Amino acid sequence: MDEQPVMVFKDVVKVYPLPSGDVTALDGVSFKVNRGEFISVMGPSGSGKSTLLNLMGCLDTPTSGDIYISGTRTGDMSDKELTELRRDRIGFIFQYFNLFPLLNVIENVTFPMMLKSQKAVDPEKARAALRSVQLDDSLFAHTPMEVSGGQQQRVAVARALINDPDILLCDEPTGNLDSKTGAGIMELMSELNRKGTTIIMVTHDLNIAAYSQRTIRIADGRIVE
Amino acid sequence: MIFWEIAKRNIRIHLLRSTLAMLGIVIGVVAIASMGILGNSLVLTVSDSLKTVGDSVIVTPHVGGTMGGFSGGAGGLSSLRITEQNFQQIKRASAPNVAIPVLQTSDRMKLGVGSDDIVAAIYGLNPDDVPDLLKLKEGGYSRGNSGCLVGSTFATDHNVKVGSRIAIGTDGNKGTLRVTGIIEERGMAFDVSTDSAIVVTKDWFDETYNRDDYDKVVVKVKNLDDLPAVKTSIENQMNKRDKIVDVVDTRKTMETIFAAFGQITTFVSAIGGISMLVAGVSILNIMMMSVTERIKEIGIMRSIGAQRKEVMSMFLYEALILGVVGSLIGGAMSLLGGYAISSVLLQTTKYLFVYSSLIHIVYGMSFGIVISLICGIYPAWRAANLNPIDALRHE
Numbered sequence: 172m173d174e175q176p177v178m179v180f181k182d183v184v185k186v187y188p189l190p191s192g193d194v195t196a197l198d199g200v201s202f203k204v205n206r207g208e209f210i211s212v213m214g215p216s217g218s219g220k221s222t223l224l225n226l227m228g229c230l231d232t233p234t235s236g237d238i239y240i241s242g243t244r245t246g247d248m249s250d251k252e253l254t255e256l257r258r259d260r261i262g263f264i265f266q267y268f269n270l271f272p273l274l275n276v277i278e279n280v281t282f283p284m285m286l287k288s289q290k291a292v293d294p295e296k297a298r299a300a301l302r303s304v305q306l307d308d309s310l311f312a313h314t315p316m317e318v319s320g321g322q323q324q325r326v327a328v329a330r331a332l333i334n335d336p337d338i339l340l341c342d343e344p345t346g347n348l349d350s351k352t353g354a355g356i357m358e359l360m361s362e363l364n365r366k367g368t369t370i371i372m373v374t375h376d377l378n379i380a381a382y383s384q385r386t387i388r389i390a391d392g393r394i395v396e
Numbered sequence: 397m398i399f400w401e402i403a404k405r406n407i408r409i410h411l412l413r414s415t416l417a418m419l420g421i422v423i424g425v426v427a428i429a430s431m432g433i434l435g436n437s438l439v440l441t442v443s444d445s446l447k448t449v450g451d452s453v454i455v456t457p458h459v460g461g462t463m464g465g466f467s468g469g470a471g472g473l474s475s476l477r478i479t480e481q482n483f484q485q486i487k488r489a490s491a492p493n494v495a496i497p498v499l500q501t502s503d504r505m506k507l508g509v510g511s512d513d514i515v516a517a518i519y520g521l522n523p524d525d526v527p528d529l530l531k532l533k534e535g536g537y538s539r540g541n542s543g544c545l546v547g548s549t550f551a552t553d554h555n556v557k558v559g560s561r562i563a564i565g566t567d568g569n570k571g572t573l574r575v576t577g578i579i580e581e582r583g584m585a586f587d588v589s590t591d592s593a594i595v596v597t598k599d600w601f602d603e604t605y606n607r608d609d610y611d612k613v614v615v616k617v618k619n620l621d622d623l624p625a626v627k628t629s630i631e632n633q634m635n636k637r638d639k640i641v642d643v644v645d646t647r648k649t650m651e652t653i654f655a656a657f658g659q660i661t662t663f664v665s666a667i668g669g670i671s672m673l674v675a676g677v678s679i680l681n682i683m684m685m686s687v688t689e690r691i692k693e694i695g696i697m698r699s700i701g702a703q704r705k706e707v708m709s710m711f712l713y714e715a716l717i718l719g720v721v722g723s724l725i726g727g728a729m730s731l732l733g734g735y736a737i738s739s740v741l742l743q744t745t746k747y748l749f750v751y752s753s754l755i756h757i758v759y760g761m762s763f764g765i766v767i768s769l770i771c772g773i774y775p776a777w778r779a780a781n782l783n784p785i786d787a788l789r790h791e
Contacts, residue, residue: 230699230784251703258701265788269696273405278398285398286701330700 175242177337177369178204178227183236185222185392196222198392199236204338204371209364211383212373219392221342224373228261228340229253241337258286262331266343268323270315270330276301277311280329287334300329304359321352328359332368339363341372345379357382399706403713406686417682418722420675421768425726425760426733427668432756433734435661437747439654444583453615453627454586454644455486455634477609478641482634486641489633490615490626496525497610498588499601503570505594506563507554513566516550517593520601528616530590534558535577541600544573548581549591562594570604586646587614623647665756669763676767679718683711683775694779695787708780715772716765723764730757 185197196219204210214220225231226238229245232253238245240260245253257263270279280297301311304325315323324344331339344360345353361382364370374380388395407414457476478486478497487495499520504513521529526537530545535558538544546556556562556575564570579590588595602608615630617623627645634641687694694707734753738745747753 225785228699230788254698254701254703257699263699265696269692269788271402271693271696273402273409274398278401282398283700286703286706334701 175206176203176239177206177241178371179237179239180226181237181239183226183233183238185219185226185231186234196392197226197233200389200392200394201236202387202394204369206337206369207364207367208385209361209370209383210372211380211386212371212389213375213377213380213386214389215375218389220373220389222392223389224340224342227338227371228263229256258283259334260337262334262336262339264324264327264331264339264341264344266346268315268320268327268347270323270326272315275312275314276306276318276326279315279326280333283330283334297329297333300333301326303332304329319352320348321355324348324352324356325359328356328363332363337369339368339370341370341374343374343376344372345376346374353379399710400713403710403717406690406714407717410686413682413685414718417675417678417718418725420678421672421719421722421764422726422729424668424672424675424767425723425757425764426729427671427760428665428763429668429727429730429757429760430733430737431664431668432661432759433730433748433753434737434741435657435664436753436756437734437738437742439657439661440747440750440752441742441744442653442657443650451617451620451623452587452646453490453617453623453630454646455613455615455630456611456642456644458635458639458642477607477611478613479609482641483610483613485633486613486615486630489629490617493618493622493626494525494528494616496521496529496614496616497598498612498614499598499605499607500588500611501601501605503564504566506568507556507560514554517589518564518601519588519590519593519595520598520605520607521588521595522598526595529588529614530582530595531580532577533580535575538576538597541597541603542572542574543576543597545577545579545590545595546575547579547591547593547595550593551575551578553592564604571600573600586644586649587612620647665759668760672760672763672767675722675764676771679715679768680771680775682718683715683772684778686714687711687775687779690779691782691787691790694782695784695790698782698784699788704780708776711776711779712769712772715768715776718772719765719768722768723761726764727757727761730760 180200180202183197183200184195187194187196200223212220212223222231226233229240232246240256243256245256248256271282274282277294277297280300281292281294284292284296298308298311302308306322306325306329310318310322315326318326341360345356348356357379360370360372370383372379372383380386455478457478459476483495483497500517502515502517504515506513523537523539526545532545533548544562550556558575558577560575561572562575563572573594573596579595581591582589583591615626617626623645627643630641630643697707734748735745738748
């Protein structure tokens with residue numbers, strides 16, 4: 172196992188300046204995520220979970236403090252560099268799947284590969300990724316609207332993994348699925364984690380959080396345990 | 397490239413609205429190209445009509461001048477003439493180019509027994525000068541005083557052939573001439589407009605109308621670059637003290653006419669350009685709709701690693717496709733439109749398939765593509781600069 176943490180937060184503060192006054196969403200948050208960990212982030216609404224997820228996904232930058240992704244400090248990065256970091260090191264899984272409706276299943280999965288390689292790619296890797304999330308070959312040519320929610324989320328997982336990211340960031344990955352399908356997705360996550368994928372998952376479902384090895388609880392912008 | 401593919405599919409999925417946007421471009425291209433083709437065809441029509449006289453300097457008595465050097469004194473404009481002495485001066489000033497004295501009048505004439513009298517223009521020319529000035533499409537040049545040439549329109553209108561006889565004057569009291577040749581069509585001309593006229597020998601003209609002076613002198617300049625110099629030379633020779641002749645460089649006159657037609661072409665094309673600007677606004681509107689509808693999609697793209705320039709390129713591709721397809725259809729329709737307009741307004745399409753006409757289709761198409769791209773820039777820029785977090789939250 173690599174000794175270097177894949178993610179480090181050091182005294183991270185995020186303040187949103189609003190006309191009615193500044194709102195502190197995160198207030199001195201510090202933690203580390205080691206390679207191969209499966210962490211869940213829990214907290215009530217308004218606790219700062221989404222802000223934390225945006226910072227972890229390099230979609231936003233902190234007001235103060237430092238964030239390191241695989242040893243690289245993100246604070247001084249340009250938009251272009253942050254975009255490259257998201258593309259190469261981070262995989263996203265969203266509650267509403269967020270697949271591209273104009274692309275079919277296989278194209279959705281090859282999309283991040285094309286962003287990385289800047290040229291046409293061999294779809295065989297995408298097919299393998301889709302098979303690894305137990306999606307049947309007969310669905311590869313379908314559009315997202317033509318497959319079920321659970322199957323869409325499996326496509327989203329395959330898309331998130333296609334560039335071999337250091338971290339898989341999941342935002343309520345089962346929030347839009349029935350319990351049986353959700354359980355299937357979580358089994359898949361656990362399997363991926365067993366194979367070495369680092370997973371950080373935001374949820375407020377204790378049953379889902381139970382799949383993780385460690386839980387970060389957050390309240391009023393601070394880590395409480 | 398995946399963004400090109402997405403742009404294509406987005407157009408296909410919103411086919412009706414994309415078609416309407418393209419229709420604007422089609423109309424714009426057709427308007428610009430058709431107006432340009434029409435204007436150019438007009439220029440070419442006039443050019444064809446005038447090209448036979450583009451190598452001449454025309455000398456006429458100065459209207460409103462002192463008339464001191466001319467016969468007729470102050471007897472009115474119709475009596476203004478160039479004397480033989482004046483002609484010799486003009487001839488010397490324009491040497492070694494050919495100076496052709498021209499006599500001109502109009503008279504009644506009868507074209508056959510029992511036919512009605514008509515009135516037509518009559519030109520009197522020295523037989524030696526005629527081949528320098530006129531080309532025949534049928535028959536031969538007349539040498540003797542009993543022959544004449546007729547213009548092509550005259551021949552067609554009055555069913556005159558080589559060998560026909562024309563009685564000049566009331567009841568033919570000035571004699572009968574035999575047609576020896578039919579002159580090629582010359583169109584509008586600064587020197588002699590022979591299409592609806594007859595041409596007789598100078599001697600016959602002198603005897604019949606008792607004239608020994610000229611209405612104008614046409615100088616045929618061999619080297620077109622010498623036109624201004626010949627004009628200046630004649631002016632210096634003839635208008636030393638008083639302005640007694642007007643000297644017109646026909647090429648200069650033609651250039652002025654063509655410049656005026658060029659301005660008309662530009663003006664009507666600019667009117668077509670306004671419709672293109674309206675089409676551009678339509679593209680802008682549709683692209684803004686496309687961006688607004690796809691904010692969440694843009695957020696997903698940005699979150700999984702699409703650069704701003706890649707998102708921008710996707711929308712620019714969309715604008716480009718609308719512009720290129722609209723322009724291609726517009727270009728094809730411009731050919732049909734140009735054909736129809738030329739057929740109806742000019743009664744000929746021979747000026748359509750020439751470079752100077754077809755280039756207006758290229759101009760129209762280029763303008764259509766450029767306008768589409770320009771109008772796609774702001775929506776594309778807006779899409780590329782959306783905050784990924786806000787875009788992801790968008791419902």
